[in-house]
Amino acid sequence: MKNQTGIVYSDLYLDHETGGHPESPRRLTAIMDGLVDRGILEDLVRVDPVPAGTEEIGLVHSTSYIKWVEEMVNRGETVLDAGDTVVSAGSYEAAILAAGGVIAAVAAVMEGKVRNCFCAVRPPGHHALYDRAMGFCLFNNVAIGARYVQKRYGIERVLIVDWDVHHGNGTQDTFYGDSSVFYFSTHQYPHYPGSGSTGETGEGAGEGFTLNAPLSSGAGDEEYLRVFNEKLVHAMDAFQPEFVFISAGFDGHRSDPLSSINLTGEGFARLTSVVKGIAKKYAAGHLVSVLEGGYDLDGLSDSVGEHLLVLSGG
Numbered sequence: 250m251k252n253q254t255g256i257v258y259s260d261l262y263l264d265h266e267t268g269g270h271p272e273s274p275r276r277l278t279a280i281m282d283g284l285v286d287r288g289i290l291e292d293l294v295r296v297d298p299v300p301a302g303t304e305e306i307g308l309v310h311s312t313s314y315i316k317w318v319e320e321m322v323n324r325g326e327t328v329l330d331a332g333d334t335v336v337s338a339g340s341y342e343a344a345i346l347a348a349g350g351v352i353a354a355v356a357a358v359m360e361g362k363v364r365n366c367f368c369a370v371r372p373p374g375h376h377a378l379y380d381r382a383m384g385f386c387l388f389n390n391v392a393i394g395a396r397y398v399q400k401r402y403g404i405e406r407v408l409i410v411d412w413d414v415h416h417g418n419g420t421q422d423t424f425y426g427d428s429s430v431f432y433f434s435t436h437q438y439p440h441y442p443g444s445g446s447t448g449e450t451g452e453g454a455g456e457g458f459t460l461n462a463p464l465s466s467g468a469g470d471e472e473y474l475r476v477f478n479e480k481l482v483h484a485m486d487a488f489q490p491e492f493v494f495i496s497a498g499f500d501g502h503r504s505d506p507l508s509s510i511n512l513t514g515e516g517f518a519r520l521t522s523v524v525k526g527i528a529k530k531y532a533a534g535h536l537v538s539v540l541e542g543g544y545d546l547d548g549l550s551d552s553v554g555e556h557l558l559v560l561s562g563g
């Protein structure tokens with residue numbers, strides 16, 4: 250089926266310059282070149298990102314933090330937290346366009362322009378907290394998208410599947426007390442940022458709506474598939490999401506320098522298939538996938554290609 254899958258991309262995402270940092274503009278160049286080389290891009294619908302406003306980013310972050318990020322960037326600061334979140338002159342514009350890219354993807358899906366959409370955006374988002382940058386992340390793109398689809402389109406139950414190799418502490422924190430957004434994460438453990446044990450299951454009204462599946466070094470495709478099929482599919486039979494997001498980090502790839510979880514491009518295709526099946530069963534296929542990590546350029550490019558072939562398949 251053609252023209253059912255969208256892609257969000259802008260050259261402005263390359264203006265978030267990070268020097269010799271692993272989270273570099275070359276990641277997006279590798280992804281887009283790979284999609285051209287494999288003949289995948291021509292079948293995707295381009296969805297243009299629009300910068301998110303303070304009201305939209307403010308669904309997840311404090312107004313004072315949003316202003317602080319803008320001021321720090323305008324002032325020429327180069328580091329936003331203890332050391333690993335690097336910024337440059339173009340970083341604020343890139344960051345609000347990354348969040349706005351997810352919002353544009355949500356709108357394209359909800360308005361029937363596409364069935365699902367991949368957001369090739371940066372900086373990534375899932376470590377970003379209410380009032381703090383962390384782990385290469387400025388604003389929590391997926392969390393903003395989840396709140397947006399609820400507020401703008403009246404969606405009640407949202408699933409976020411986070412298969413980035415690191416635990417998405419920022420996303421978990423955003424929805425920890427909330428029963429309307431189910432957060433599922435697989436991640437290498439113990440590993441950065443340290444959170445994501447099985448005992449972290451939500452609190453108050455949100456108890457039972459956070460599901461962490463920490464995995465050991467070397468887990469690989471089959472173990473991931475088992476966890477997805479047993480834990481996630483089972484949990485969704487009860488939750489029945491109306492909209493699905495993927496925090497799509499590809500840093501669990503076996504070539505990735507930041508992990509040793511040993512996934513393959515084909516493994517990411519199979520995980521995509523499981524999540525797409527959940528979206529199809531409960532959410533009319535409505536799914537937005539958002540790039541998080543992935544630092545080996547060949548592994549990243551291959552994995553995104555496999556991911557998109559499944560998303561755009563019939």
Ligand SMILES: [Zn+2]
Nearest residue numbers: 413414415542
């Ligand atoms: Zn990661």
